[in-house]
Amino acid sequence: MKHARALHAVSPFRSLLRRPVTDSPEQRPPTVEGVRLRGSLQLRHVDVGSCNGCEVEITSALGPNYDAGQFGARLVASPRHADGLLVTGIVTHNMAGPLRQTLAALPAPSVIVACGDCAVNGGIFKNAQGISSMLDEVVTPDVLIPGCPPHPTQIVQALRSLTGR
Numbered sequence: 052m053k054h055a056r057a058l059h060a061v062s063p064f065r066s067l068l069r070r071p072v073t074d075s076p077e078q079r080p081p082t083v084e085g086v087r088l089r090g091s092l093q094l095r096h097v098d099v100g101s102c103n104g105c106e107v108e109i110t111s112a113l114g115p116n117y118d119a120g121q122f123g124a125r126l127v128a129s130p131r132h133a134d135g136l137l138v139t140g141i142v143t144h145n146m147a148g149p150l151r152q153t154l155a156a157l158p159a160p161s162v163i164v165a166c167g168d169c170a171v172n173g174g175i176f177k178n179a180q181g182i183s184s185m186l187d188e189v190v191t192p193d194v195l196i197p198g199c200p201p202h203p204t205q206i207v208q209a210l211r212s213l214t215g216r
């Protein structure tokens with residue numbers, strides 16, 4: 052009991068001694084030119100033909116460990132509520148139409164984030180059956196996140212380059 056009281060007594064000072072959780076401006080990733088989001092980024096995620104590996108990493112990036120939300124980025128359920136699209140996979144025949152419909156529903160101006168090698172350059176499915184086109188033949192991405200799959204820290208860095216936080 053005595054020990055517990057002693058811990059309680061020092062805990063308010065611990066938080067004063069910790070390093071701040073935010074980075075200094077010099078430590079932040081450079082912001083993407085021409086994007087003015089004022090610290091908040093709402094993204095609609097569209098999987099146009101991924102293997103689901105990128106989705107696992109996106110989930111981690113937005114989860115409590117990597118916490119992209121603390122830098123202002125989050126996913127939303129509708130393109131009409133979004134500042135942009137987070138696209139994974141190479142465009143399959145089945146998803147070419149829904150991708151175009153989602154792009155048409157986005158308010159302008161919007162940002163397009165290509166996440167993973169499949170979205171960036173076709174990746175391992177480039178010559179596979181059922182592929183309609185490369186993503187950049189449908190829309191030009193503003194931000195590319197290479198990797199198969201990219202690490203959550205890469206995803207968070209890319210999102211921070213858009214939010215500027």
Ligand code: SF4
Binds near residue numbers: 102167169198
């Ligand atoms: S980049 Fe790799 S992990 Fe991501 S969807 Fe393509 S094959 Fe899967």
